[in-house]
Every structure is written in C-alpha cells, then in structure tokens.
Amino acid sequence: MPRPTTPRLSPERIRQTGLEIIDADGLEALSMRRLAERLGVRAASLYNHVATKDELLQEIANGVMAAVDVSGFDADWATGLRIWTRSYRAALAAHPNLVPLLATGPDRRENALQRADAVHGGLTRAGWPQRYATMIGASAKYLVVGSALASFSGGFPDEPGLYDELPHLNRAHLLREHAAEIDADSFELALEALIAGLRTLHGQLTWAPDGQVGAQPR
Structure with a gap:
C-alpha cells in the first residue's frame, strides 16, 4: 500500500495558518502544537521552518506590515x-x-x-x-x-x-x-x-x- 502523504509545509503556509488562528481566537490562542494540528503535521516538523513561537509571531507581523x-x-x-x-x-x-x-x-x-x-x-x-x-x-x-x-x-x-x-x-x-x-x-x-x-x-x-x-x- 502507498505510504500516507504528509502535508507539504512552507514558511508562507505556516505564517498564513498562524495568522488565521490569531484572527479567529487571539494571540494567546496560537501555540506550536495547535498550529501543527491545524496543518496536519507533528509539532516537531514546524521547527524545521521556524525556531520558536516568538520568531513565528514576528514573521507573521512582518508579513502584515508588507x-x-x-x-x-x-x-x-x-x-x-x-x-x-x-x-x-x-x-x-x-x-x-x-x-x-x-x-x-x-x-x-x-x-x-x-x-x-x-x-x-x-x-x-x-x-x-x-x-x-x-x-x-x-x-x-x-x-x-x-x-x-x-x-x-x-x-x-x-x-x-x-x-x-x-x-x-x-x-x-x-x-x-x-x-x-x-x-x-x-x-x-x-x-x-x-x-x-x-x-x-x-x-x-x-x-x-x-x-x-x-x-x-x-
């Protein structure tokens, strides 16, 4: 049987999904665990793209300022x-x-x-x-x-x-x-x-x- 596919991650997809969580439920609602669940991956996978939650927040804010x-x-x-x-x-x-x-x-x-x-x-x-x-x-x-x-x-x-x-x-x-x-x-x-x-x-x-x-x- 073919192996189940893992959703492809990208910095842009991570930032956008994180922003969606913040827009819906506020800054405190964003966690790496919740973000991983929303993306359908393990939390450890996120750390290949972003080191910390604070770094992710800064990247999200940077995107909005664009x-x-x-x-x-x-x-x-x-x-x-x-x-x-x-x-x-x-x-x-x-x-x-x-x-x-x-x-x-x-x-x-x-x-x-x-x-x-x-x-x-x-x-x-x-x-x-x-x-x-x-x-x-x-x-x-x-x-x-x-x-x-x-x-x-x-x-x-x-x-x-x-x-x-x-x-x-x-x-x-x-x-x-x-x-x-x-x-x-x-x-x-x-x-x-x-x-x-x-x-x-x-x-x-x-x-x-x-x-x-x-x-x-x-």
Missing part, C-alpha cells in the same frame, strides 16, 4: 502621511488581534523597519528636521494604533434608557449602529487636523545660527 504603503512620500510629505496612515490603519483593522504586537514597534521586522525608514526619509527630504520627523512619525502612529485598538462609537450601548439622565448624550444609543462610519470619519478628521497643524508648523520653522531648529515668532 501591506503598508509608503509610496506617497515620493509626491510630498502630506500625501505620504495620508497614504501611509490610511494603509497602516487598514492593515491593523484587517487583523485587530495582532494590534498589541504591532503596536510595540518595528523590533527587528524587516518590513516595519523599511517603512519606518521610508517615512523618516520622506519627511526629512521635505525639510523637516530629524527630531520633528521622528515626532511626526510617532504622532501619526499614535493616531493609527489608537483608532485600531478600539471603536469609539461601538463603546456606547444601544439602550436609549441608559442616557435618560444625560441630556448631552440623548442620541448616543444611535452611535453603535453607525460605528464603522463614525470611526472612519473621525480618523480622517484627526488626520487632516494633524496635517493642517503640521503645515502651519512647517512654515514657522527656522534654522538658528547654532544649527538648532526654532519657530518664527507669531
């Missing part, structure tokens, strides 16, 4: 920020259970480091000093990660009676029904406010004789 688009910085810094943050938010929204890991920083993830480098480079080429480029990148990330971690509108229960004693929230029970729209529009409002403020700041920056950056008096 979807983040930083090409807009070739146009101008504001376009770059819009495209980068919107695609970043979309990548996180597609895999919300992975957000706590992605929010910790680029670590040694190649795709994350390359995108951080592209963002920083795009900002400094546009005339932003190094320190400001770093702070702008951080500020934009706070906006993206914060919007991906939780839904503002979805946090209001759709129980009209709950707000009877709260005259300024008398329509808050309607928010949950429109949560996705409100959350998306709120992200856009914050993003455009950030860019508008940065445009003003960019026009005020001036180089001092000692090489330091200051702001023009208003």
